[in-house]
Amino acid sequence: QKEVEQDPGPLSVPEGAIVSLNCTYSNSAFQYFMWYRQYSRKGPELLMYTYSSGNKEDGRFTAQVDKSSKYISLFIRDSQPSDSATYLCAMSNYGQNFVFGPGTRLSVLP
Amino acid sequence: EAGVVQSPRYKIIEKKQPVAFWCNPISGHNTLYWYLQNLGQGPELLIRYENEEAVDDSQLPKDRFSAERLKGVDSTLKIQPAELGDSAVYLCASSLEGMGGSAELFFGEGSRLTVL
Numbered sequence: 581q582k583e584v585e586q587d588p589g590p591l592s593v594p595e596g597a598i599v600s601l602n603c604t605y606s607n608s609a610f611q612y613f614m615w616y617r618q619y620s621r622k623g624p625e626l627l628m629y630t631y632s633s634g635n636k637e638d639g640r641f642t643a644q645v646d647k648s649s650k651y652i653s654l655f656i657r658d659s660q661p662s663d664s665a666t667y668l669c670a671m672s673n674y675g676q677n678f679v680f681g682p683g684t685r686l687s688v689l690p
Numbered sequence: 691e692a693g694v695v696q697s698p699r700y701k702i703i704e705k706k707q708p709v710a711f712w713c714n715p716i717s718g719h720n721t722l723y724w725y726l727q728n729l730g731q732g733p734e735l736l737i738r739y740e741n742e743e744a745v746d747d748s749q750l751p752k753d754r755f756s757a758e759r760l761k762g763v764d765s766t767l768k769i770q771p772a773e774l775g776d777s778a779v780y781l782c783a784s785s786l787e788g789m790g791g792s793a794e795l796f797f798g799e800g801s802r803l804t805v806l
Contacts, residue, residue: 584732586732588730614794616795621799621800621802622799623694623783623798623800624733624795624797625797626795626796629794668732668733677735677738678723678735678795680732680734681732682731682732683730683731
């Protein structure tokens with residue numbers, strides 16, 4: 581079993597749809613949970629950052645962490661074609677090493 | 691403020707040839723990472739530096755890979771000799787460790803290696 585699991589997609593949705601992206605993990609020591617967005621042939625860039633359990637909202641993006649279930653989610657409201665990218669979840673234990681999921685490829689169709 | 695700079699962006703070599711990648715992190719960032727990203731996969735850590743010290747190189751294949759970070763700023767990752775399976779994107783990232791633990795990783799655009 582991999583330390584972080586993520587559905588690779590691809591996921592195609594129409595413009596304006598609500599998108600739900602998810603990751604599960606096995607290491608209960610993870611405390612920091614992140615979502616990175618990666619456009620084709622670019623490096624990942626941080627979207628959302630959450631410490632421990634709970635929700636965090638930033639504009640159209642909401643991150644949720646459920647440590648009891650070892651499950652994290654990213655919701656994108658009113659999705660736009662510019663949201664088309666690969667979304668990587670990442671986790672770390674007190675900022676030591678970051679473990680990434682394999683990424684979910686998202687396409688938002690106009 | 692300039693981001694993480696990597697070069698070259700693309701490199702094509704024949705197997706058994708050497709190759710080197712260079713990374714210039716964000717000014718003031720004390721932690722530097724080299725990651726390997728295969729197609730359809732997330733980044734996997736090769737080595738992490740805190741200032742000049744390699745604090746985690748457990749995943750670096752030391753028979754053919756080497757890295758250095760002179761003066762705690764720029765870093766070079768070398769492969770010698772390259773194998774077909776080394777074809778991938780090599781990502782450099784930097785961070786500024788702050789109080790409370792985890793810090794944001796800033797990535798460069800990556801160096802895409804093709805080994806023929």
